[in-house]
Amino acid sequence: MYHHQNVFSFLWYYAKQHLWGFAFTGFAMLVWAVNEALFPYFIKQIIEKLATHDRLTSSWEIVGGPLGGLVGLWLTMDVFMRAQGAVAVRMMPKFCQKIRQDAFWQVTGHSQQFFVTHFSGNVANKINDLPRGAEYLVEQVLTAFIPILFMFCLSMVLMGQVSLLFTIVTIVWFCLHVLVVSLNVGGVTRSASQLADATSHVSGKIVDALTNILSMRLFARRAHELSYFNLAQAEEAQRRGDARARVVFLNMLLGGLTFLLIAVTMGLLIYGWQEGWVSIGDFSLISMLVFSLVGLIWHLSFEMSSFFKEIGLIKAALSILRTPYAIEEKENAPSLEVKEGIITFDHVTFGYHGKDGALFKDLSLHIPAGQKVGLVGFSGSGKTSFANLIVRAFDPQDGKILVDGSDIKEVRYESLARAIAFIPQDPTLFHRTLKENIRYGRLEASDDEVYSAAALAHADLFIKALKDGYDTSVGERGLKLSGGQRQRIAIARAALKNAPILILDEATSALDSVTERLIQDSLHEIMQGRTTLVIAHRLSTLQDMDRILVFDKGRIIEDGSCETLLSKKGVFYQLWQMQSEGFLPDSAI
Ligand SMILES: Nc1ncnc2c1ncn2[C@@H]1O[C@H](COP(=O)(O)OP(=O)(O)O)[C@@H](O)[C@H]1O
Ligand SMILES: [Mg+2]
Secondary structure (H helix, E strand, C coil), X not given: CCCCCCHHHHHHHHHHHHHHHHHHHHHHHHXXXXXXXXXXXXXXXXXXXXXXXXXXXXXXXXXXXXXXXXXXHHHHHHHHHHHHHXXXXXXXXXXHHHHHHHHHHHHHCCCHHHHHHCCHXXXXXXXXXXXXXXXXXXXXXXXXXXXXXXXXXXXXXXXXXXXXXXXXXXXXXXXHHHHHHHHHHXXXXXXXXXXXXXXXXXXXXXXXXXXXXXXXXXXXXXXXXXXXXXXXXXXXXXXXXXXXXXXXXXXXXXXXHHHHHHHHHHHHHHHHHHHCCCCHHHHHHHHHXXXXXXXXXXXXXXXXXXXXXXXXXXXXXXXXXXXXXXXXXXXXXXXXXXXXXXXXXXXXXXXXCCCCCCCEEEEEEEECCCCEEEEEECCCCCHHHHHHHHCCCCXXXXXXXXXXXXXXXXXXXXXXXXXXXXXXXXXXXXXXXXXHHHHCCCCCCCHHHHHHHHHHXXXXXXXXXXXXXXXXXXXXXHCCCCHHHHHHHHHHHHHHHCCCEEEEECCCCCCCHHHHHHHHHHHHHHHCCCEEEEECCEHHHHCCCCEEEEXXXXXXXXXXXXXXXXXXXXXXXXXXXXXXXXXXXXXXX
16 A cells, blocks of 8 residues: 655655755754855944955954855855755665655556546556656755755844844844735645646546547547547646746745845945944845745745645656555565465455445356356457456355465465456557566576467567567557457467466457468367367367356356257257357347
8 A cells, every 4th residue: 555645745755755854964064054044144243344444454353253154154155056066866766766756666566447537648647646746846956945944044134233123124034925925825735636636537537548548540530539639738738827826926025025125225224324223244144034035935835836846746657656456465474375276256246336336246156177168149248357257356255265275365466467368358558578578477488489389479580570570669558559469369378378267359350361270279178178268259169168147137047068059959059049150240239
């Protein structure tokens, strides 16, 4: 579980892994603050000495002390700042990398269903928002907020030595400034996080449109897509306007306050000079400090809006990342050791939208070790869902699914996945080379093993014909390959995996009948000694199965060997009759 309850605990979790680096940064910035506050103080001393000595005295004797102090302090500050820069060069990239790595790990722990409801482009943005925001916030706190506040306190002490009036005026200004900012903080943060949501929504729309570029072009729907896209954009534009307006309003209030501070301080300085309690040096000290403070605090207020924007972004990212996994793994769950490959459905009830109107109701079934089972039924009858339950793409609401006697909910998810080779209906490939895609089945497989798996899946011929052969990149989601080629890569990958349970979900549906017939032999070879479920789109491929299950609206209405079911003259027989050359006619599907 991603356990960070709020932005602070999230930042602290990662910052404390570089405690010394951040502590050094903090210290170096305090040196900077001391320099910033004492600089006007040394200048004041120099001015006063120059004003009270005549030009004949050696100038070094007059100003040597304060000038030495000024230069010494400046050099010290400079050394610390460079050292801090060097520390940050090493530390910040690691800090960001760790945050991104954990976010990636957290997100990829979600089951497929999560990505049905969350655009992947959107989620990818969130993963990037986290390190960027964290880097910004931590740096702002350490290199701006804390040192500037420290410098503020030192300045108050220095001003107080001239007259408490200046300290009081500046503190009152500062309090009003903080009051105005805090009154506006809620609104600024809220509008920033709404803007972030709207922006990711827009990214999601872009990805969705690009993913469906083929349909978009074939139906000549660019203009339609643009207007659809602009709907999402309009929302974003409004939010962006809101967020900006709030910042403009805030800056207006702060600008007025700052003007007042400068006017009052200048008035007081001139008045004090006339009255004799402000020296020429004090004049310089106070005005330098006030201008320096105004610049720095003004900078902070400007950063405030970005600061809260980043807090909003991190909050939004954390709330997505904190979404509990739909498929949870028990803590310290044991590994599943599959020796036989027995699959049992024990009174399973499962519906995509809860128990009401469930797809499977109280379904019980036993598949013994090594049995080859064909799953048949019209489209939407629940075959893929049945297979998905075995790989825990979803958990049933009631009942248990057991593999070799172990409830699959009670074992480590990875061990279950290792035991099953699953070829999905529409396999997608990584944007990597063919060799890498096939080797995905078993990362430690040798090149020769990869080649023979490809040969088994009758993929070697087309691969060798490509210019770069096995090193050809397949494009995003494998789109540079045809559907049938992708299926063969998926078969090769599954063959390489060498798992005790094999599930083929219409694994050859995109192949021409000649290639499919060739592959059937290979598939039989792959099935040897494994429990196999074959969801068939062509009934002729089921003749060698030990058992056929006929699905209808989530119920298994027939269960038996091919011959038994044919002689029973039930639904399977009718399907068999309807097929011409082994296909189900389109009207039936
Ligand atoms: N991810 C999903 N979310 C909600 N409903 C789904 C999902 N996948 C499938 N269904 C529904 O479940 C039913 C069975 O679908 P499926 O198992 O894919 O059938 P088959 O593989 O036999 O064609 C269908 O009515 C389908 O609309
Ligand atoms: Mg299906």
